[in-house]
Amino acid sequence: xxxxxxxxxxxxxxxxxxxxxxxxxxxxxxxxxxxxxxxxxxxxxxxxxxxxxxxxxxxxxxxxxxxxxxxxxxxxxxxxxxxxxxxxxxxxxxxxxxxxxxxxxxxxxxxxxxxxxxxxxxxxxxxxxxxxxxxxxxxxxxxxxxxxxxxxxxxxxxxxxxxxxxxxxxxxxxxxxxxxxxxxxxxxxxxxxxxxxxxxxxxxxxxxxxxxxxxxxxxxxxxxxxxxxxxxxxxxxxxxxxxxxxxxxxxxxxxxxxxxxxxxxxxxxxxxxxxxxxxxxxxxxxxxxxxxxxxxxxxxxxxxxxxxxxxxxxxxxxxxxxxxxxxxxxxxxxxxxxxxxxxxxxxxxxxxxxxxxxxxxxxxxxxxxxxxxxxxxxxxxxxxxxxxxxxxxxxxxxxxxxxxxxxxxxxxxxxxxxxxxxxxxxxxxxxxxxxxxxxxxxxxxxxxxxxxxxxxxxxxxxxxxxxxxxxxxxxxxxxxxxxxxxxxxxxxxxxxxxxxxxxxxxxxxxxxxxxxxxxxxxxxxxxxxxxxxxxxxxxxxxxxxxxxxxxxxxxxxxxxxxxxxxxxxxxxxxxxxxxxxxxxxxxxxxxxxxxxxxxxxxxxxxxxxxxxxxxxxxxxxxxxxxxxxxxxxxxxxxxxxxxxx
Amino acid sequence: xxxxxxxxxxxxxxxxxxxxxxxxxxxxxxxxxxxxxxxxxxxxxxxxxxxxxxxxxxxxxxxxxxxxxxxxxxxxxxxxxxxxxxxxxxxxxxxxxxxxxxxxxxxxxxxxxxxxxxxxxxxxxxxxxxxxxxxxxxxxxxxxxxxxxxxxxxxxxxxxxxxx
Numbered sequence: 001x002x003x004x005x006x007x008x009x010x011x012x013x014x015x016x017x018x019x020x021x022x023x024x025x026x027x028x029x030x031x032x033x034x035x036x037x038x039x040x041x042x043x044x045x046x047x048x049x050x051x052x053x054x055x056x057x058x059x060x061x062x063x064x065x066x067x068x069x070x071x072x073x074x075x076x077x078x079x080x081x082x083x084x085x086x087x088x089x090x091x092x093x094x095x096x097x098x099x100x101x102x103x104x105x106x107x108x109x110x111x112x113x114x115x116x117x118x119x120x121x122x123x124x125x126x127x128x129x130x131x132x133x134x135x136x137x138x139x140x141x142x143x144x145x146x147x148x149x150x151x152x153x154x155x156x157x158x159x160x161x162x163x164x165x166x167x168x169x170x171x172x173x174x175x176x177x178x179x180x181x182x183x184x185x186x187x188x189x190x191x192x193x194x195x196x197x198x199x200x201x202x203x204x205x206x207x208x209x210x211x212x213x214x215x216x217x218x219x220x221x222x223x224x225x226x227x228x229x230x231x232x233x234x235x236x237x238x239x240x241x242x243x244x245x246x247x248x249x250x251x252x253x254x255x256x257x258x259x260x261x262x263x264x265x266x267x268x269x270x271x272x273x274x275x276x277x278x279x280x281x282x283x284x285x286x287x288x289x290x291x292x293x294x295x296x297x298x299x300x301x302x303x304x305x306x307x308x309x310x311x312x313x314x315x316x317x318x319x320x321x322x323x324x325x326x327x328x329x330x331x332x333x334x335x336x337x338x339x340x341x342x343x344x345x346x347x348x349x350x351x352x353x354x355x356x357x358x359x360x361x362x363x364x365x366x367x368x369x370x371x372x373x374x375x376x377x378x379x380x381x382x383x384x385x386x387x388x389x390x391x392x393x394x395x396x397x398x399x400x401x402x403x404x405x406x407x408x409x410x411x412x413x414x415x416x417x418x419x420x421x422x423x424x425x426x427x428x429x430x431x432x433x434x435x436x437x438x439x440x441x442x443x444x445x446x447x448x449x450x451x452x453x454x455x456x457x458x459x460x461x462x463x464x465x466x467x468x469x470x471x472x473x474x475x476x477x478x479x480x481x482x483x484x485x486x487x488x489x490x491x492x493x494x495x496x497x498x499x500x501x502x503x504x505x506x507x508x509x510x511x512x513x514x515x516x517x518x519x520x521x522x523x524x525x526x527x528x529x530x531x532x533x534x535x536x537x538x539x540x541x542x543x544x545x546x547x548x549x550x551x552x553x554x555x556x557x558x559x560x561x562x563x564x565x566x567x568x569x570x571x572x573x574x575x576x577x578x579x580x581x582x583x584x585x586x587x588x589x590x591x592x593x594x595x596x597x598x599x600x601x602x603x604x605x606x607x608x609x610x611x612x613x614x615x616x617x618x619x620x621x622x623x624x625x626x627x628x629x630x631x632x633x634x635x636x637x638x639x640x641x642x643x644x645x
Numbered sequence: 646x647x648x649x650x651x652x653x654x655x656x657x658x659x660x661x662x663x664x665x666x667x668x669x670x671x672x673x674x675x676x677x678x679x680x681x682x683x684x685x686x687x688x689x690x691x692x693x694x695x696x697x698x699x700x701x702x703x704x705x706x707x708x709x710x711x712x713x714x715x716x717x718x719x720x721x722x723x724x725x726x727x728x729x730x731x732x733x734x735x736x737x738x739x740x741x742x743x744x745x746x747x748x749x750x751x752x753x754x755x756x757x758x759x760x761x762x763x764x765x766x767x768x769x770x771x772x773x774x775x776x777x778x779x780x781x782x783x784x785x786x787x788x789x790x791x792x793x794x795x796x797x798x799x800x801x802x803x804x805x806x807x808x809x
Contacts, residue, residue, distance in 0.1 A: 363678060366682070367682055371682075374686055386692050387693070388686050388690060389689035389690065389691045390740060396681070507749050509729050509749060569751070588749055588750065588752045595729065
């Protein structure tokens with residue numbers, strides 16, 4: 001019988017072979033316009049997906065059967081952890097996560113090959129070639145520097161289990177896969193962009209395929225970023241959800257450029273301009289995912305994401321450089337082949353605001369990118385360690401974010417093309433009521449920070465515009481989706497502004513029976529409790545919570561001790577209400593004495609819900625629902641008033 | 646019949662002029678933005694220093710945000726009366742810095758443990774910290790008790806608290 005590790009290695013070598021062959025064949029048959037070549041490229045694309053799926057199944061089997069002769073299982077497996085932890089161990093450390101990456105890439109490539117081919121026959125060979133070239137790179141990583149299928153002999157009897165910080169919360173099940181779905185998904189529109197440049201042509205079917213695949217990964221990435229923030233909030237214990245940490249920034253960067261690309265693609269579709277620009281943004285989104293992978297996986301930033309110092313850093317850096325040089329060269333040589341067949345007539349128009357939107361999003365990206373990469377460059381040059389502090393990001397990004405929120409109100413209110421001055425005034429003046437209303441509401445509830453007040457006004461303005469547009473039911477499905485996304489964005493930005501400027505925080509040390517107050521809450525430390533599970537023991541502080549004299553809940557923040565860890569890991573406990581959260585985390589705990597961090601943050605849950613709303617809007621825009629009722633009048637594509645067609 | 650190149654029309658000239666103007670405006674805006682970003686970064690740098698680095702920086706140390714990494718000197722921990730905070734000495738092989746930390750110290754905080762504190766150096770000679778971190782990373786091996794720490798080990802220690 002063939003050993004599990006050897007079987008895994010064999011499958012990966014197969015994937016490497018198939019993807020390399022498919023990449024070469026794809027580009028060759030694109031240049032020769034060979035139908036036979038396209039047919040074989042497609043088969044190789046499916047084969048790559050199948051091999052990656054098999055390899056992942058082999059690894060999951062090894063994990064579940066505790067086959068410690070497989071190096072990755074010996075590295076992260078443990079007989080004492082629950083089954084769900086064992087299953088998700090696949091993405092809890094470097095080698096497994098790269099394998100998982102390969103799986104996601106394989107599925108994406110197979111699906112895109114299957115569903116995007118019709119109408120794109122001339123572009124597909126190039127697209128498949130590009131995807132499989134990426135597939136070849138990741139197969140190479142798995143086969144070489146990050147091989148999870150090494151044989152360990154003699155096999156150990158048990159393993160240490162995955163990083164306890166990751167076992168500590170169930171969100172760990174959802175955050176990494178969604179992030180991968182978002183990250184890896186950017187490969188697909190990138191392939192279409194390369195195909196468009198190589199062909200020198202981008203038609204409606206290709207635009208649609210590129211936009212849909214971009215939107216799909218945008219949806220996953222949005223949820224993943226939110227889950228990352230939520231996880232940090234629920235697990236890390238400092239009471240915030242975003243710290244401008246390099247790994248967080250890494251997930252935000254491609255999201256920003258993808259958002260810009262989704263908008264400029266709309267202008268491209270409607271007005272026939274911004275073709276080269278849109279393709280540039282799509283390529284940038286993919287490049288930023290590779291950069292993000294480099295930053296999070298190579299150990300240049302140490303965090304819960306970077307596992308150990310590993311050998312894959314330089315390899316990814318070479319890949320990044322190759323993609324960058326390739327993309328820039330391709331753009332430089334081929335951008336002139338994409339003829340603009342229209343123009344933008346009036347600056348004060350829907351398309352005019354799209355341009356400003358793109359400019360702001362690019363500045364946003366640039367700000368975050370510079371702040372994230374700067375310390376790396378300094379360290380590479382003179383070996384000094386430093387980081388860029390949070391105030392930089394806050395002070396730069398807040399004005400950009402508020403401007404974008406304003407634009408989210410103004411843009412949809414304006415019509416496409418040239419409009420009469422009177423119409424513009426009629427469109428832009430009424431939403432001021434909404435802006436004023438939300439501002440007053442916020443001030444009544446205690447908002448004083450000037451930026452918060454400006455955000456409230458812009459948010460109210462945008463909400464009124466969006467809701468009025470949604471109420472006009474003659475929109476196409478895609479526009480409804482887009483407006484639902486906008487609604488989510490406006491709510492999220494307002495909730496972020498309120499929650500970050502109006503939170504109250506207190507540190508207290510309480511003896512058993514003592515109380516402290518924060519906001520409307522009184523918390524009482526009633527005692528400690530020890531609880532043991534197979535993989536950890538927990539010391540729990542029991543905290544009675546009353547609000548305005550009425551008992552509301554008992555919170556149980558805890559310190560978890562894992563067998564393989566020197567330090568305990570605190571897990572905060574949160575009492576969430578629609579108005580805000582009471583958040584308690586433990587700084588130190590003795591039998592009758594607890595050092596506690598108490599935080600009251602308004603509107604936090606709104607952020608999670610608003611991002612889910614954005615994702616739902618994306619799905620509405622993406623999925624071809626069967627039409628329930630016939631629309632009153634079938635509109636010619638491009639003549640509706642919606643955000644999109 | 647000779648072929649005559651058509652003269653550029655007035656609107657073409659205008660368009661080209663507008664285009665040049667737009668490009669110029671964008672370039673100026675980009676430069677201005679770059680300057681603002683550079684200034685913003687420069688004002689908000691957080692330096693990762695050991696006690697030796699901090700002493701070597703002299704006057705430059707005052708006012709800058711610093712992440713100071715080192716070992717807690719044995720027997721130096723005192724509770725700050727009337728607060729939840731503590732004060733203690735952080736040392737490496739070459740220097741000692743007195744740290745006043747606000748906030749409840751973490752569970753594992755004790756003598757002879759590697760810590761990273763974030764804050765600023767005051768002219769009064771002590772380091773005011775608003776954040777006290779004990780390494781959470783299981784990869785990081787604490788130096789043996791009492792063993793004077795070198796720069797490499799402290800670098801690892803400070804890295805281990807990044808992203809927390």
